[in-house]
């Protein structure tokens with residue numbers, strides 16, 4: 549799907565016109581492998597480029613409008629975020645694939661050569677996933693605006709239920725992760741990164757029971773299945789749960805159920821060794837402080853002593869400092885020991901990690 553030199557050249561010419569800013573063979577081996585194989589191969593290309601400091605990057609970028617797009621590019625070029633995350637953020641900031649392509653073309657013209665491999669990778673991702681990018685941009689446009697939501701928790705939960713019920717029927721991968729660009733290969737690389745981190749934290753094992761809040765299409769359960777005794781997922785969206793059941797059919801230690809989105813009342817005390825939320829807690833957070841507090845107390849209740857509550861992304865407010873302060877307060881009130889408060893342990897994904905231990 550991604551590999552030939554012709555396709556790579558196509559990406560180059562479409563995005564940057566006729567100037568020769570890169571060597572096709574090098575570009576192809578790096579980028580096409582990155583997309584279909586391993587993103588980390590971009591590190592090899594990076595090693596061949598002279599590193600620029602923040603000021604030089606700033607000058608080379610020049611004027612970029614809107615400011616939010618400039619911030620995304622700065623985050624990318626200072627290695628704060630990966631090309632897939634940067635691309636999904638640009639799609640959100642600019643509203644579409646066409647606008648993103650035009651902005652990248654202008655940036656590339658100003659940048660000169662050699663073009664930074666991260667910018668190059670983003671442009672090729674956009675070209676190779678044009679349809680997925682359009683779909684992601686549509687979904688992002690329809691996503692309820694977190695800043696404009698108000699009302700009782702059940703109304704907010706219902707709004708998200710409708711949104712996710714609709715999104716999953718359009719594209720399963722994009723409905724749970726815009727950065728996947730609708731590509732199962734991209735999503736599974738990020739999933740592997742999350743699983744590797746959970747393993748490194750020693751949270752998995754054949755005797756462990758796990759619960760994910762907001763499981764979506766069940767990608768985490770499918771990936772965790774070989775490493776745990778039980779992988780259960782709950783979600784407010786019946787269509788997500790239906791999809792997850794289909795995708796995980798045949799995995800005997802995986803199960804799913806539809807939840808109210810307001811508590812964990814379906815489970816008895818001390819039932820799980822790990823309760824976690826991947827990119828879903830911001831939706832819980834949107835439902836209001838009472839629902840957030842309830843989830844902390846409920847997680848403490850359903851966890852066995854020594855079990856952990858892990859949240860990867862806590863809120864939409866874009867302030868890790870404020871998230872840290874709130875998580876510190878909530879975890880103390882629920883009787884947790886805070887083990888990690890807002891670290892960023894991932895390379896491909898930009899998930900911010902919070903870990904709390906019971907007892």
Ligand SMILES: C[S@@+](CC[C@H](N)C(=O)[O-])C[C@H]1O[C@@H](n2cnc3c(N)ncnc32)[C@H](O)[C@@H]1O
Nearest residue numbers: 712724762763764783784785809826828831832
């Ligand atoms: C961005 S998706 C992430 C799905 C999954 N965790 C993943 O990373 O693939 C967010 C999911 O959270 C679910 N969700 C939203 N609010 C929820 C709530 N209050 N309780 C449980 N699930 C919720 C949505 O239906 C959606 O499936």
